[in-house]
Amino acid sequence: MAGEAKAIRALAQLADHVHWVREWPDKPAWRDRVRRWVHPESYRFDRSATPPRPWVDRPAGHYERTGWRIRAAYFRSDLAFEVSYVVCGQCETGWVESPYSYEGYKRCGLASAALRSLRRTYPEVQWHTGGGHFREAEPFWSSVSAGIPGGYTQRERCHHVDPWRTRRA
Numbered sequence: 001m002a003g004e005a006k007a008i009r010a011l012a013q014l015a016d017h018v019h020w021v022r023e024w025p026d027k028p029a030w031r032d033r034v035r036r037w038v039h040p041e042s043y044r045f046d047r048s049a050t051p052p053r054p055w056v057d058r059p060a061g062h063y064e065r066t067g068w069r070i071r072a073a074y075f076r077s078d079l080a081f082e083v084s085y086v087v088c089g090q091c092e093t094g095w096v097e098s099p100y101s102y103e104g105y106k107r108c109g110l111a112s113a114a115l116r117s118l119r120r121t122y123p124e125v126q127w128h129t130g131g132g133h134f135r136e137a138e139p140f141w142s143s144v145s146a147g148i149p150g151g152y153t154q155r156e157r158c159h160h161v162d163p164w165r166t167r168r169a
Helices: 002-013 030-038 110-121 135-144
Strands: 018-020 055-059 069-075 078-088 093-101 126-129
Touching (some): 002 069, 069 110, 078 110, 093 110, 110 126, 110 135
Antiparallel strands (some): 055 069, 069 078
16 A cells, blocks of 8 residues: 555656647547548547556536646546646636545645646746635645745636636726
């Protein structure tokens, strides 16, 4: 058991080695279907397959979350952690929401590592959250927000990220 906890903590050290996914399809694309037809022995489409790297950054995949992405960590084939985020390049502001470590992976440093990796990926961005913080999560947010521009404080998303918002003067 101690060896597995050590391996999970080592996973947190790999947070900057991310596999970026442009699309996260619900079904194979037309190119996949052509490959399957031309070379059926080499065709593999398994959405539940283990990703090539333990950290994955993919589109959120929800129609109301256009532009949002999910940074996730996999331990072997298990989803260990995920956080939703969006970055507005025009306002140089980013929002994170719902960081969640699954059972067996809590308090291993995955959330802190993911947020640190996002800050390294987008170095000029001020980071906020869209909602309030649960009382139980306040120690976590205060520890990860120390010295961070924006400090993961609550702030409404801009009209670039949420187009239905009207501009405020």
